[in-house]
Amino acid sequence: MKFTTERDSIVEALNGPVRAATSKGTSYNIPSLKLKLKNNNLEIIGSDPDLVISTRTDVHGEQDGDMIVPAKLFQDIVRALDQGAVHVLSNDEEITITSGKAEFKVREPVGGELTLFTKATGDGSLLPTKILAESLNQVVRAALTDNSRAPQLSAVLFATTEDGIRMVATDSYRLAYKDIKGISIKEDTEDVLIPAKTLEELQKIILANQNEKEINFSYSDTDAVFNIGDSKLATRLIKGPFPDYQRLLPNSYENYAIIEKEPFINVINRIKLLIRDSKDASSPVKLNFSSSHVEVSVSTPESGSAVEIIEAEYSGEETQVAFNPNYLLDGVKAINSENIVINIIDSSKPATIEPEDEKDYHYLLMPVRIS
Amino acid sequence: MTDVLHVDMNSFFASVEILDNPSLRGLPVVVGGGGKRGVVCSASYEARVFGVRAAMPIYKALQCCPKAVLLPVRISRYRLYNKRFLSVLDRVTPFVEPVALDEAYLDISHAHTLFGDSLAIGRKIYEDLFSETGLTCSIGISQNKLLAKLASKAAKPKILSGRVENTDPVLLISSAEEELFLDRHSVAALPGIGRKTVEKLSQIGVKTVADLKILSLSTLVAKFGTAQGKSVFVMARGIGSAEVVPNQERKSLGKEETFAIDLVGIAELLRQIDMLAEEVYFVSKRAELLFRCVSVKVKFSNFEVITRSKTQETPFLSFLELKSAVHAMVTNLDLKLGVRLCGVQVSGFVVGPHDKYRQTSLFDAESDVHAKDALEEVTLGVKEKFGNQAIGYGIVR
Numbered sequence: 001m002k003f004t005t006e007r008d009s010i011v012e013a014l015n016g017p018v019r020a021a022t023s024k025g026t027s028y029n030i031p032s033l034k035l036k037l038k039n040n041n042l043e044i045i046g047s048d049p050d051l052v053i054s055t056r057t058d059v060h061g062e063q064d065g066d067m068i069v070p071a072k073l074f075q076d077i078v079r080a081l082d083q084g085a086v087h088v089l090s091n092d093e094e095i096t097i098t099s100g101k102a103e104f105k106v107r108e109p110v111g112g113e114l115t116l117f118t119k120a121t122g123d124g125s126l127l128p129t130k131i132l133a134e135s136l137n138q139v140v141r142a143a144l145t146d147n148s149r150a151p152q153l154s155a156v157l158f159a160t161t162e163d164g165i166r167m168v169a170t171d172s173y174r175l176a177y178k179d180i181k182g183i184s185i186k187e188d189t190e191d192v193l194i195p196a197k198t199l200e201e202l203q204k205i206i207l208a209n210q211n212e213k214e215i216n217f218s219y220s221d222t223d224a225v226f227n228i229g230d231s232k233l234a235t236r237l238i239k240g241p242f243p244d245y246q247r248l249l250p251n252s253y254e255n256y257a258i259i260e261k262e263p264f265i266n267v268i269n270r271i272k273l274l275i276r277d278s279k280d281a282s283s284p285v286k287l288n289f290s291s292s293h294v295e296v297s298v299s300t301p302e303s304g305s306a307v308e309i310i311e312a313e314y315s316g317e318e319t320q321v322a323f324n325p326n327y328l329l330d331g332v333k334a335i336n337s338e339n340i341v342i343n344i345i346d347s348s349k350p351a352t353i354e355p356e357d358e359k360d361y362h363y364l365l366m367p368v369r370i371s
Numbered sequence: 372m373t374d375v376l377h378v379d380m381n382s383f384f385a386s387v388e389i390l391d392n393p394s395l396r397g398l399p400v401v402v403g404g405g406g407k408r409g410v411v412c413s414a415s416y417e418a419r420v421f422g423v424r425a426a427m428p429i430y431k432a433l434q435c436c437p438k439a440v441l442l443p444v445r446i447s448r449y450r451l452y453n454k455r456f457l458s459v460l461d462r463v464t465p466f467v468e469p470v471a472l473d474e475a476y477l478d479i480s481h482a483h484t485l486f487g488d489s490l491a492i493g494r495k496i497y498e499d500l501f502s503e504t505g506l507t508c509s510i511g512i513s514q515n516k517l518l519a520k521l522a523s524k525a526a527k528p529k530i531l532s533g534r535v536e537n538t539d540p541v542l543l544i545s546s547a548e549e550e551l552f553l554d555r556h557s558v559a560a561l562p563g564i565g566r567k568t569v570e571k572l573s574q575i576g577v578k579t580v581a582d583l584k585i586l587s588l589s590t591l592v593a594k595f596g597t598a599q600g601k602s603v604f605v606m607a608r609g610i611g612s613a614e615v616v617p618n619q620e621r622k623s624l625g626k627e628e629t630f631a632i633d634l635v636g637i638a639e640l641l642r643q644i645d646m647l648a649e650e651v652y653f654v655s656k657r658a659e660l661l662f663r664c665v666s667v668k669v670k671f672s673n674f675e676v677i678t679r680s681k682t683q684e685t686p687f688l689s690f691l692e693l694k695s696a697v698h699a700m701v702t703n704l705d706l707k708l709g710v711r712l713c714g715v716q717v718s719g720f721v722v723g724p725h726d727k728y729r730q731t732s733l734f735d736a737e738s739d740v741h742a743k744d745a746l747e748e749v750t751l752g753v754k755e756k757f758g759n760q761a762i763g764y765g766i767v768r
Contacts, residue, residue, distance in 0.1 A: 149695060282721055324685065327730075366730065367731060
């Protein structure tokens with residue numbers, strides 16, 4: 001195969017696929033990409049046993065065909081070239097990249113096929129990009145980021161509700177859920193569990209495709225596909241069931257505080273400066289709620305202590321609750337309104353952080369028990 | 372109780388110089404500072420045969436042994452070996468009190484579960500130090516620091532009629548042997564008894580510790596003043612401090628096992644790893660060390676070693692939590708080759724007693740957490756009372 005392209009456009013098209021490419025589950029010894037050229041359209045595919053990211057870009061094609069390139073090396077080479085035309089040619093297990101007076105001959109990786117598992121096809125549902133991006137940002141943060149515990153905890157649940165969909169994630173210490181009204185995911189089968197890791201990739205792809213208004217989403221019983229602009233992300237699904245989270249949602253709260261979001265974030269960031277040494281790592285921040293303010297404090301075994309008072313509108317009994325400062329910050333930062341509401345029951349039951357106005361997002365957080 | 376262990380490296384500085392320059396091996400090596408007017412810091416046994424001793428002026432050493440190879444002190448080099456020395460000790464117990472670059476006391480009372488009886492611990496330290504630093508040492512074990520130090524000295528190679536005689540490098544003085552052992556020593560062997568005191572005692576016919584014991588407290592106080600009199604009186608009776616004060620914080624705690632027959636298959640590996648993790652967990656729990664990192668080491672039959680580790684933001688608070696983390700690290704290992712060795716190590720310690728702060732889970736009812744904690748407490752209690760093997764976690768198939 002043979003084509004000519006602009007350095008900048010191929011550099012951009014490589015980003016997603018290179019991130020997905022691993023040598024896991026393939027017979028290639030190094031992470032590799034598949035390049036497919038057909039009628040002036042180049043498709044770049046990077047894959048992992050659980051994730052496939054592909055992008056399309058228009059090129060000047062001279063000879064259609066397929067080739068395999070070493071992912072990182074190919075990306076590094078085209079990135080390092082000067083701006084302008086890049087010629088790529090594959091010939092007998094060798095890839096030639098030329099640009100200006102530079103010429104690279106790269107050996108083609110040896111191996112079999114890349115994993116391309118997608119079963120999900122056809123028409124999916126159309127999800128509004130902006131709302132999906134915002135919701136992912138609010139929900140993915142509560143999922144488990146490693147695979148040290150139940151795999152369901154490292155997934156985001158997409159569930160159908162009466163008037164839309166609900167996205168839910170929990171690492172068992174906190175739980176975030178978001179209701180999106182007015183959209184539906186067509187096949188109304190079981191709940192869909194999408195790995196949080198893939199959704200983080202999806203967030204990056206959305207960021208690079210902000211002009212696209214909608215994302216096409218389809219799924220089968222084993223995998224799901226997101227199509228956005230020239231990019232496509234396919235992921236294996238995680239087997240359910242998702243933990244029974246509904247029983248965790250408290251019916252009512254006795255106490256709540258309304259706090260201005262940005263100043264509150266600044267206070268927590270200042271206070272948590274004291275949690276510095278590794279010995280201090282498990283020290284929580286304590287929130288003391290009283291009628292006109294919240295006192296935020298920390299006391300660590302190694303570094304010292306700090307306290308700051310922030311104005312708040314509080315209704316309820318004077319209470320103290322302690323939280324992991326990072327989990328707390330994650331929740332507060334996820335709120336997209338000027339004021340946040342913290343609902344509390346007592347020092348051992350989950351608290352909820354919500355926006356003041358629209359109640360479509362909730363972040364449940366378990367306290368740190370002090371004994 | 373014979374749980375204080377004293378390790379003393381044999382002619383440490385000179386031995387390090389010989390390791391760095393093997394052509395010196397077998398020669399009388401003297402390490403000392405300040406040219407001819409300086410003093411000997413360390414001398415190889417080949418030099419000691421000629422009567423060279425530490426703290427002897429260099430000129431005198433050269434008189435005793437004109438052929439001595441005189442080398443300057445390279446303290447940074449010895450510090451490096453000191454680090455290796457301490458890292459070996461550190462694996463045995465967190466309770467290590469270094470007294471000099473080449474000397475340390477260990478409280479091994481908590482190490483028996485992992486490494487066996489006191490003598491076995493002594494031998495392990497000797498072997499590990501030798502295989503990992505190439506240096507030899509002497510080890511004394513007894514009920515307090517005084518006796519342990521005298522024992523390590525007694526375990527040093529001896530110079531008998533111009534030849535170096537090696538003795539067993541590990542000497543344990545049990546409580547039954549204490550008195551006899553101590554009585555034989557000359558009074559000069561006791562710490563804090565200098566030449567003047569030795570002379571005074573000698574004038575009244577006191578040469579050995581056995582002789583010293585005949586003197587009453589009031590006689591000693593009258594002769595040497597209250598402080599020294601009292602201290603000599605108790606030392607002569609083998610009474611001394613057993614308190615080992617670690618001035619270094621523990622960095623990690625681990626246990627590994629080499630198998631006589633290579634392990635095959637994941638089930639077998641998990642079983643072994645669980646046992647190691649359980650031991651390490653309960654040792655750290657007993658020492659009230661909360662840890663945030665765990666690493667697993669697996670050595671295959673071709674000696675290839677892989678290590679996996681995990682650090683979490685909050686400490687591991689239950690054995691089950693540790694176990695699932697460890698399992699996640701090994702389950703996707705390629706086990707085509709047999710496993711020769713595996714190990715579990717925890718680090719990233721957080722101070723404070725267990726349970727001080729606990730991030731609660733949305734899915735655990737509070738009563739479950741209490742039940743699990745109570746189970747661990749009981750397990751720890753049984754292990755302490757009846758030994759590590761007395762109770763353990765089972766496997767549900």
